[in-house]
Amino acid sequence: MAHQHGGYYSIDLYAFHSKLKSVNPEFKLISALVSLILTITLNNIYVSIYVFFTMLFVSVVLGGMDVKEYLSMFIAPFSFIVLACIGIALGLSFHESGEFSIRLGSIYIYTSQFQIIVTMKLVIKVFACVSIMQSLILSTMPYEIINALRNMHLPKLLVELMNLIYRFIFILIESYMNMQNSAISRLGYRNFKTSMMSFGNIASNILIVSLKKANAYYTAMEARCFDGDLNFLQDEKRLYIRNILSAVLFVLLMFFIWIVSLKLKFPFAI
């Protein structure tokens, strides 16, 4: 199971243990985005499989992460994938259609080989794309991603808000956990109705607490000479030639697999 903030699920702390955390964050962000875009545009089942396994290699072997933990990351997107794929693979109709259909009352649920192949390709592509994002997140701290965005000239206000929000999230979650524990110990989650009341009251209480804290934080920031500019120390992480070479090699191999699979007319390649 992933790292827990007192029962709360978050994956950011993996990055602090990753062996790849010393790699330049801008490089990681850009190469992740490039491979993400390529995987989607090429839309080729063999490229997707190659990407998925390379990313597994990057996170598990190079990053030093446990395989089971890595694979458990894919549970979160799973429910959406299942439902959305049912939506693509199956069709509804009032008269018999498709290559295979069953009747429910006056409605036919049907599917065809074509639809199943499309769905299969899509699932593999989604897994490949999710694994690219995972390998970025599992090796890069969120504040580094935010800093990288700042260096890429995202508006300053947005970067500042992201920095503050990232920090506030954990403060609010801690207050939530405390309130929830005290509500549970007073039978606040006894049945559905009381849990609704407790949850709602806790949520409104968090907002009140957070608004009170917001003022205190501003005062604290001002006391430390805040004049409208949040500056954070950035670790200097050098970009090595070998990093760039391996990324270029990875991308070239993607194109190579794509061309080979099209030229040799592999099944499902188009």
Added chain:
Amino acid sequence: MKRKEKNFIVLAILFTFSFALPFNSNAMHIMEGYLPVGYCVAWGLISLPFLIAGYLSVKKTVSKDRRSITLIAMSGAFVFVLSSLKIPSVTGSCSHMTGTGLAAILFGPSAVSILGIIVLIFQAILLAHGGITTLGANTFSMAIAGPFVSYVVYKICKKAKVSDNISIFLAAFLGDLLTYVVTSFQLALAYPMKQGGIMASAGKFLLVFAPTQVPLAIIEGLLTVVIIIGLRTYAQSELKEIGFLDGGAN
């Protein structure tokens, strides 16, 4: 195929559906890699004007009063936390609020678009919900369309002198429902049916997601009412303070 076999398959499908129910039914974040490139870019472009408007309105608020930056950031963190908490549910599934209806009522739709996109980025990088390539589509359904409808419904109900709790419930419920409808259409546009086209496909996605999303919208509406009652009781002064966030209703 024999009748018995068909019955067996129908049973198997129902069985599978009953398994799909207790899944983690989050708000409908479209997963990374699910949309073709053209749709990723198109939804991003559609969202852009709203985001720019939101950005300018937040910027105006902040330049008027520097102090409001921590307040806006806290509101964003609150929306994120709200959307990451497990809410009570009847089926035993693990579901989450979107929090956008509440945010739209409290902070106004323009600020929510900016807070929404930041929250969606954090959901993608902290919780693996949604993604970077689908950010545009998700922003449109969750941070623009949903909150906007919530806000409009709330305002209309206020004008029509509907009781407060009912108007809050309707705003949050309809906002959530619209997010679900918009997402279904986004999926349908990207994957239309061979027979029947986009509408048939949209109907199918609506049907598939209905068992998780409709109860969720009702629960979200009820919770939003409870939260606002709590705020009214204990935080009159703070509510006034958020009121200066542009477009805030309270």
